[in-house]
Amino acid sequence: MKLSTRSRYGLRFLIDLATHAGEGPVFLKDIARRQDLSEKYLWNVVLSLKSAGMVNSVRGPRGGYYLVGSPADITMNDIVSILEGPISLVDCVENRSSCNKADTCAARDVWVEAAGKIKNVLEGITLGTIVERMASKQS
Amino acid sequence: MKLSTRSRYGLRFLIDLATHAGEGPVFLKDIARRQDLSEKYLWNVVLSLKSAGMVNSVRGPRGGYYLVGSPADITMNDIVSILEGPISLVDCVENRSSCNKADTCAARDVWVEAAGKIKNVLEGITLGTIVERMASKQS
DNA sequence: ATATACTCCACAAAATTAGTAGACAATATA
DNA sequence: TATATTGTCTACTAATTTTGTGGAGTATAT
Numbered sequence: 001m002k003l004s005t006r007s008r009y010g011l012r013f014l015i016d017l018a019t020h021a022g023e024g025p026v027f028l029k030d031i032a033r034r035q036d037l038s039e040k041y042l043w044n045v046v047l048s049l050k051s052a053g054m055v056n057s058v059r060g061p062r063g064g065y066y067l068v069g070s071p072a073d074i075t076m077n078d079i080v081s082i083l084e085g086p087i088s089l090v091d092c093v094e095n096r097s098s099c100n101k102a103d104t105c106a107a108r109d110v111w112v113e114a115a116g117k118i119k120n121v122l123e124g125i126t127l128g129t130i131v132e133r134m135a136s137k138q139s
Numbered sequence: 140m141k142l143s144t145r146s147r148y149g150l151r152f153l154i155d156l157a158t159h160a161g162e163g164p165v166f167l168k169d170i171a172r173r174q175d176l177s178e179k180y181l182w183n184v185v186l187s188l189k190s191a192g193m194v195n196s197v198r199g200p201r202g203g204y205y206l207v208g209s210p211a212d213i214t215m216n217d218i219v220s221i222l223e224g225p226i227s228l229v230d231c232v233e234n235r236s237s238c239n240k241a242d243t244c245a246a247r248d249v250w251v252e253a254a255g256k257i258k259n260v261l262e263g264i265t266l267g268t269i270v271e272r273m274a275s276k277q278s
Numbered sequence: 279a280t281a282t283a284c285t286c287c288a289c290a291a292a293a294t295t296a297g298t299a300g301a302c303a304a305t306a307t308a
Numbered sequence: 309t310a311t312a313t314t315g316t317c318t319a320c321t322a323a324t325t326t327t328g329t330g331g332a333g334t335a336t337a338t
Contacts, residue, residue, distance in 0.1 A: 296321100
């Protein structure tokens with residue numbers, strides 16, 4: 001039950017972006033350097049975030065990336081869903097037809113319930129609160 | 140954020156076992172047939188459950204597996220922890236030294252919090268309630 | 279004795295994840 | 309308009325994890 005590096009890198013990217021909000025677009029290259037991530041691989045992660053409309057980019061000199069919405073409106077569930085896929089602990093939660101026993105399966109009910117609760121947890125954590133907490137930590 | 144088949148198979152094995160409690164040991168072969176799982180692979184999963192002390196076995200004819208404790212005392216967190224490893228969404232949650240930035244990392248705090256809450260959710264679901272719910276569903 | 283079922287090591291196929299290479303496209307600025 | 313800077317994109321490869329198989333052996337109730 002580990003998250004892939006996509007989610008980890010994505011979150012670090014977004015935190016970095018939120019931290020530098022209001023300073024104009026931020027270079028992918030700078031974030032990769034600050035966070036010590038492969039620039040190429042990070043781009044691939046960020047591509048997903050952009051496709052999902054969570055970030056946007058400006059090309060050319062003085063270009064870079066910026067958050068589309070307010071950090072307070074971006075939840076961990078949003079981030080993980082984009083980068084990891086929907087929070088279904090097993091396929092049959094999302095996709096009844098992936099198992100021909102889904103309708104009568106006792107185990108499935110468990111996973112549906114657990115997935116729902118985990119989703120609630122992740123929805124309760126926003127990028128905004130993360131950045132706030134960071135700031136108060138440093139002072 | 141998917142669980143591996145180990146957890147899925149393991150839960151189905153345990154549900155089957157709990158359902159047949161009080162009838163003496165249950166054959167792995169029978170469960171594999173009922174649940175339509177590879178006998179060999181299921182054995183490997185069950186081995187982990189046995190090593191962890193959750194189930195025990197009797198050899199020879201009339202042998203088989205049985206639950207060690209009461210279904211009411213076995214939580215989803217126990218099961219997933221055994222079969223999937225500890226619920227740390229990222230390595231640094233369990234293992235600070237896996238990342239040299241763990242002490243100052245803002246993202247880590249998020250994962251620690253999320254992992255703790257997810258653990259609470261899974262601890263709230265026991266094998267006992269699952270079996271009960273199944274029974275009431277069938278009536 | 280022997281049938282039944284568990285034990286355990288080693289191996290292999292499949293799938294997923296992680297990461298790299300390099301050419302191309304857009305654009306702010308001089 | 310030239311050019312430096314930065315994002316875009318496709319294709320490929322390497323590493324890891326997951327999932328599963330084979331087969332020889334061991335314990336024991338009948």
